[in-house]
Amino acid sequence: MWSYIAKRLLLAVPVIIGVAFIVFAMVRLIPGDPAMVIAGQAATPEYIAAIREDMGLDRPLLVQFGLYFKNLAVGDLGRSIRSKAPVTEEIWARLPNTFRLATASMLVAASVGVGAGIVSAIRPYSLLDAAVMVAALAGLSMPIFWSGLMMILVFSVILGWFPAFGTGSLAHLVLPSVTLGMTSAAIIARMTRSSMLEVLRTDYIRTARAKGQVERVVIGSHAFRNALIPVITVIGLQTGTLLSGAVLTESVFAWPGVGRLLVEGILTRDYPVVQGSVLVVAFVFVFVNLAVDILYAVADPRIHYT
Amino acid sequence: MIAQGTDATTLDGHLYTDSPTASIMEHMIETLFSFEPDGRIVPKLATSYTASADGRTWTIKLRSGIRFHDGTPFNAEAVKFNLDRVLDPATRAAFRFLIDRVTEVTAVDDTTVRIVTNAPFAPMIAHLAHSGTGIQSPTAIRRLGADYSRSPVGTGLFKFREWVRGDRVVMTRNDDYWGEKAYLDEVTFRAIPEDGTRVLALEGGAVHVAVRVPPRDIERLEKVAGIRVDNTSSLRTIFVAFNTQRPPFNDKRVRQAINYAVNKRAIVGTSSPPTGALAGTARISDAPIAPNVQGYTSTMTYEWDMDKAKALLAEAGHGRGLSFTMHHPTGRYVRDAEIAAGIQALLRRVGVEARLVTMEFGTYVATIRGPKAIDEIQMGMLGWGCITGDADYGLYALFHSTQWPPNFNTAFYKNPRVDALLDQGRTTMDQSARDRIYKEAMKIIMDDAPWLFLHSESQVTGVRATVQGLIVHPTERMVAHRAWIRR
Numbered sequence: 090m091w092s093y094i095a096k097r098l099l100l101a102v103p104v105i106i107g108v109a110f111i112v113f114a115m116v117r118l119i120p121g122d123p124a125m126v127i128a129g130q131a132a133t134p135e136y137i138a139a140i141r142e143d144m145g146l147d148r149p150l151l152v153q154f155g156l157y158f159k160n161l162a163v164g165d166l167g168r169s170i171r172s173k174a175p176v177t178e179e180i181w182a183r184l185p186n187t188f189r190l191a192t193a194s195m196l197v198a199a200s201v202g203v204g205a206g207i208v209s210a211i212r213p214y215s216l217l218d219a220a221v222m223v224a225a226l227a228g229l230s231m232p233i234f235w236s237g238l239m240m241i242l243v244f245s246v247i248l249g250w251f252p253a254f255g256t257g258s259l260a261h262l263v264l265p266s267v268t269l270g271m272t273s274a275a276i277i278a279r280m281t282r283s284s285m286l287e288v289l290r291t292d293y294i295r296t297a298r299a300k301g302q303v304e305r306v307v308i309g310s311h312a313f314r315n316a317l318i319p320v321i322t323v324i325g326l327q328t329g330t331l332l333s334g335a336v337l338t339e340s341v342f343a344w345p346g347v348g349r350l351l352v353e354g355i356l357t358r359d360y361p362v363v364q365g366s367v368l369v370v371a372f373v374f375v376f377v378n379l380a381v382d383i384l385y386a387v388a389d390p391r392i393h394y395t
Numbered sequence: 396m397i398a399q400g401t402d403a404t405t406l407d408g409h410l411y412t413d414s415p416t417a418s419i420m421e422h423m424i425e426t427l428f429s430f431e432p433d434g435r436i437v438p439k440l441a442t443s444y445t446a447s448a449d450g451r452t453w454t455i456k457l458r459s460g461i462r463f464h465d466g467t468p469f470n471a472e473a474v475k476f477n478l479d480r481v482l483d484p485a486t487r488a489a490f491r492f493l494i495d496r497v498t499e500v501t502a503v504d505d506t507t508v509r510i511v512t513n514a515p516f517a518p519m520i521a522h523l524a525h526s527g528t529g530i531q532s533p534t535a536i537r538r539l540g541a542d543y544s545r546s547p548v549g550t551g552l553f554k555f556r557e558w559v560r561g562d563r564v565v566m567t568r569n570d571d572y573w574g575e576k577a578y579l580d581e582v583t584f585r586a587i588p589e590d591g592t593r594v595l596a597l598e599g600g601a602v603h604v605a606v607r608v609p610p611r612d613i614e615r616l617e618k619v620a621g622i623r624v625d626n627t628s629s630l631r632t633i634f635v636a637f638n639t640q641r642p643p644f645n646d647k648r649v650r651q652a653i654n655y656a657v658n659k660r661a662i663v664g665t666s667s668p669p670t671g672a673l674a675g676t677a678r679i680s681d682a683p684i685a686p687n688v689q690g691y692t693s694t695m696t697y698e699w700d701m702d703k704a705k706a707l708l709a710e711a712g713h714g715r716g717l718s719f720t721m722h723h724p725t726g727r728y729v730r731d732a733e734i735a736a737g738i739q740a741l742l743r744r745v746g747v748e749a750r751l752v753t754m755e756f757g758t759y760v761a762t763i764r765g766p767k768a769i770d771e772i773q774m775g776m777l778g779w780g781c782i783t784g785d786a787d788y789g790l791y792a793l794f795h796s797t798q799w800p801p802n803f804n805t806a807f808y809k810n811p812r813v814d815a816l817l818d819q820g821r822t823t824m825d826q827s828a829r830d831r832i833y834k835e836a837m838k839i840i841m842d843d844a845p846w847l848f849l850h851s852e853s854q855v856t857g858v859r860a861t862v863q864g865l866i867v868h869p870t871e872r873m874v875a876h877r878a879w880i881r882r
């Protein structure tokens with residue numbers, strides 16, 4: 090197991106380098122002169138030239154690339170061009186918020202999704218099943234910027250139950266995490282349902298029932314545990330979706346996280362911020378994938394890693 | 396609690412470039428002079444000034460007995476330190492250009508500062524009223540270095556308390572303020588980027604003020620009890636520059652014809668109830684600069700006249716139609732893309748086909764100011780906020796022939812008479828003489844029509860009815876200096 094984890098960690102290195110390379114190339118492929126955008130309306134050509142020099146944009150691309158990697162190797166993501174603060178500092182200030190949101194959303198998605206999926210699977214093709222599946226389809230189809238605004242309108246403006254935006258108390262977390270978790274909950278529900286249905290048709294479930302085992306145990310420990318593998322895969326994949334969905338959710342709910350930092354970075358051509366944020370998200374994604382693979386072994390003793 | 400679209404970029408008063416940050420800074424940091432909402436420029440940290448006869452030496456008297464929030468005394472040395480810091484190219488002060496004609500700043504005695512410029516420069520005092528030249532505590536700047544941008548120290552009505560990145564800046568009342576103290580205990584600026592959320596936060600009562608209410612929400616919001624919608628004119632003028640150096644727009648008649656063909660009333664929406672892309676929230680330009688700018692006079696408008704447009708086009712040899720491209724940004728100015736489409740539709744009615752090239756602003760601004768702009772751009776939409784409130788800034792940068800791209804004369808306009816007048820306006824010290832000079836210059840510019848003159852934008856702000864005394868400044872700043880909340 091440990092050698093497997095070490096191997097996977099080593100394999101993550103080229104992935105991260107690849108991402109770093111792609112991000113570097115991508116931000117430079119966006120048309121438009123970042124120095125001009127950052128300098129603002131009134132900037133004189135001299136000021137723009139000075140900014141360009143600060144950003145190292147006056148140097149050949151290869152030199153820029155070399156410097157970028159050299160700094161990256163020692164964990165230096167550069168300084169934000171807009172705020173002039175170190176990018177690592179900008180990201181650290183926001184990363185806990187993004188984690189909080191992603192974790193809460195994942196909890197919402199997993200509990201609602203798995204719960205709804207099991208309920209559907211127990212009574213397949215019933216009215217309840219149809220209702221859950223329609224709700225799942227709706228959850229999947231609603232764009233975050235719309236559902237988010239609706240949540241604010243209903244639960245904040247009309248009912249006044251939860252704050253509409255920003256961070257602070259636990260209550261601040263409710264609306265954004267439910268909005269963000271909804272889409273993933275829908276996918277997880279559908280996956281749980283089909284996986285459960287498949288397992289419920291197997292011989293060992295019939296055997297368990299024939300033995301006179303109570304239904305709760307049949308569903309809970311015999312069927313569910315075996316149906317869990319594809320569900321874990323989906324949950325793992327959804328973590329990536331949650332991180333990218335966070336970009337939208339954070340904007341709608343004015344949530345000060347990495348996603349919004351990224352959006353603002355792109356809009357203002359703040360190269361170091363864009364590079365840094367994408368790298369951090371990629372980093373998290375790689376580790377979540379690894380965690381998912383390890384969880385397989387926990388859920389299914391037949392899976393061994395060597 | 397005030398909700399803006401973006402968070403502060405930096406809290407160093409010399410380094411920011413955007414107006415949301417300026418709104419925050421002006422609560423903590425003060426300038427030598429102040430630009431009042433009605434366009435007047437009055438002393439603030441200064442008490443008076445005199446200019447030498449040649450217009451190159453300015454002697455400024457300062458208020459005495461003022462201390463920065465950290466206890467450092469405010470004096471001539473502090474002013475010198477700040478102006479020198481802005482002038483030092485290594486500081487990278489974005490608004491350095493406002494005072495870049497200054498060659499020397501001297502602290503004559505504790506309450507007197509002398510500023511020498513390399514040429515007579517009439518807008519000097521207006522430029523010292525811009526918050527980019529604010530006076531900050533020299534002690535704090537020296538002590539904190541780069542970290543100063545996270546804990547600003549000024550002399551203003553409010554003191555810095557905390558900055559939660561991406562979320563909010565909180566300030567508390569300065570009880571040692573040198574003048575009449577603020578009424579509010581605390582002012583918070585929150586960043587809520589999504590328009591819909593910002594408006595909902597106002598409706599739900601979570602914030603007291605929401606800036607930039609989108610035109611589509613105005614009518615609805617006005618009907619909500621407990622909320623009022625303020626419509627304040629801004630100093631930002633929106634226009635489409637013609638490339639006056641290349642056909643077809645090197646012909647004045649074509650430029651005038653386009654001006655006649657575009658019905659600005661339809662765009663601004665002056666009918667009642669308001670219609671049009673802007674729902675009545677803008678003011679049709681009757682000069683190249685907005686009202687409230689010192690030097691503004693109502694000059695003329697091109698009233699919508701399709702026959703006149705057609706006749707002028709025919710006279711210029713385009714009787715059988717004309718086609719060209721028009722570049723415009725999207726998402727930068729209020730409803731910019733919709734306005735461009737409106738112009739396209741209006742021009743079609745006089746047989747003119749404008750092909751629209753839509754760009755994201757970052758790309759756009761690099762293109763229209765790029766080295767190939769003179770050959771590539773025929774018409775380009777742009778906005779110009781005359782942030783100093785002085786006509787020099789609103790005209791010189793846009794119409795003087797030395798200011799072609801990469802500067803901002805994107806019309807490549809060149810008229811020797813206008814050049815001469817703008818030079819004169821810059822060096823004439825007497826304000827009424829300057830007004831006359833600018834009046835003549837604007838008359839020539841309007842007639843030459845290097846732009847399709849559109850409108851000056853309005854700032855639409857949603858405010859809880861309990862909020863009193865809030866000022867929405869024409870420079871696009873929210874000023875809560877004298878605001879209070881009625882219970």
